Amino acid sequence: MNKEKSPRKPTLFEVAARAGVSEITASRALRGSNVVTPETLQKVQEAATSLGYLRNRLAGALAGGPSNQVGVILPSLSNIVFPDVLKGLEDRLEHAGFHPVLGISNYDPEQEEQLIRNLLSWRPAGLVIAPSGMTENSRTMLAGADLPVVEIMDIDTDPIDMAVGMSHRGAGLAMARHLIARGYRRFAYVGHDIARDNRATARLDGFTAGLNEAGLKMVGCVTLVEPSSVALGRRGLNMLLGSDCARPDLVYFSNDDMAVGGVFHCMAVGISLPDQLAIAGFNGLDIGQSLPTPLTTTASHRARIGETAAACVLKRLSGEETPRMTDVGFTLIAGGTS
């Protein structure tokens, strides 16, 4: 089935010959141009089917036809956040017959640059990227690439072309204000590999700013240099409470995975929520909201970010005006854990 030497795939030329028309007419027919007669169309389609013709888009794109590939660069697929974004992207792209070509940067600017170069060399129709500290080269390539480029997730910095996301700093700030208004005063933080995840850093930054506004500061802080996970959150809270810092009344986690781990730790050691300890996360994941006591968190609209980014690319390709900045916002969820 795959050992026999292939008898060369039929080309457009053969389809055209069989249908008794020229190559270009066959091309137009198969691409659904509306200038060909219904009869011609049918002849060509029949010829294509009977020969098992499979279009070669490499040749098409090289000859100046449009591409239906969109480069997508994400820092990770480890937690559900980026798959959610990817899902939104894919959804919207697929409706338009486009495909994401994926690259994972692992939060590394060098790898990111490599990926950009690599993906651009396929001359995609557009590029969507969740940046991880782009290098100068990266910016130059993107700026000169003459295709729609959408930077996603964060809108706290000025984009090369377009940006779709939310203010992570703003989300942290809003959460701090909300919690202070609810009467909490002794805050602690449990975070994951924060050096690499600059969005988590931005949230913490905003959160701290909120505390400062009220003349407060953190009473404790644990940061674990590992990717975020439920298990890590559980471990992190355990460490925090075992340390000699003042007992916090609320722990802000770097995200929901971590926060759910915190909740599980409380369940396991019999700390009652939210009386003895309150917990807040970030992301608004299904899992947090399905806990016996729903998690206090900030819902990020991840799929919507993906969808909107895809929409921006598609709009630009069809010549429409596109906003430079799109804020999809966030929604504070006042759950039962605070």
Place this chain on the structure above:
Amino acid sequence: MNKEKSPRKPTLFEVAARAGVSEITASRALRGSNVVTPETLQKVQEAATSLGYLRNRLAGALAGGPSNQVGVILPSLSNIVFPDVLKGLEDRLEHAGFHPVLGISNYDPEQEEQLIRNLLSWRPAGLVIAPSGMTENSRTMLAGADLPVVEIMDIDTDPIDMAVGMSHRGAGLAMARHLIARGYRRFAYVGHDIARDNRATARLDGFTAGLNEAGLKMVGCVTLVEPSSVALGRRGLNMLLGSDCARPDLVYFSNDDMAVGGVFHCMAVGISLPDQLAIAGFNGLDIGQSLPTPLTTTASHRARIGETAAACVLKRLSGEETPRMTDVGFTLIAGGTS
């Protein structure tokens, strides 16, 4: 930045001219061929850099060069399973400088066929697919495409070219035997949109077979025609226990998301695990293992499936022998919920 008309990208010809060599030599230099002199190499690299040259792989692939794109077709990105697989794939591919080109079939054979046609038209180096009931056309295209094709997830059926996965039927069967050995007798099932997810169906099938071996049958069964989620599992268990079936002593869930929902329901209504009710899932997700009481489940090696599939493609491309079937197996986790 994107309004000005682009002054046409420099081509290999210009790089070659600038370096004072022929096109083909420049091509070889930039592709890292070992036949060019170090001096030539440097001249060409300098010329390329100073011109901001960006390789055009469309032309390269069309001219007979290799592609570094691998088509990937998955049925969904909604729960963590397929992102995990994708992560494994991406990891391995990226190390070899390859990129997945993604398509989501939504468990629909027609869409799947469309995707296959579309992705193949880019002449990728290989194709990895988690099949959703392939059509006759799909099979024909793949069989005739003359590239490595890996069918992933399930190995219960005969593959077109290669298969990497585990026996879902076997996993269901093993779990049934394990639970029966532990003394459980009154089994019920809570599942999600099973018509579309034939792997969940295979597990249920195996599980039922295991019960039959022991002369047992299900005492209750709830199947909800929605994508699986924690919330759905919670709802499903609630429905099951509210129905008039005999009270089960163990509920088998279609996967861990659902099972965790079941655990949360028990917590919320005060059913103690595993005395009053036992629960088992499938997948071995982090979340289930981080519960105060770790979930009894079967760990599927999702990332490994992706890695192995990628490895198969790469091996085949480098001319090595590849196994037709790779069983990555599964691991039964006897947790505290049973």
Place this chain on the structure above:
DNA sequence: TCATTGAATGACAGCGCTGTCAATCAGTGA
């Protein structure tokens, strides 16, 4: 000294398709 060898480079053709512009032709009104 001369044929021989191997390393480095180059000329050429063509991958399969589509944009551009030109040609064809039936139908129309003067």
Place this chain on the structure above:
DNA sequence: TCACTGATTGACAGCGCTGTCATTCAATGA
């Protein structure tokens, strides 16, 4: 009848690169 219009179709060139074979040239040994 004839120029004119619009709807179809076609000829041509070339997108940018790489495989194949040929060429060049210095180094080698007889």
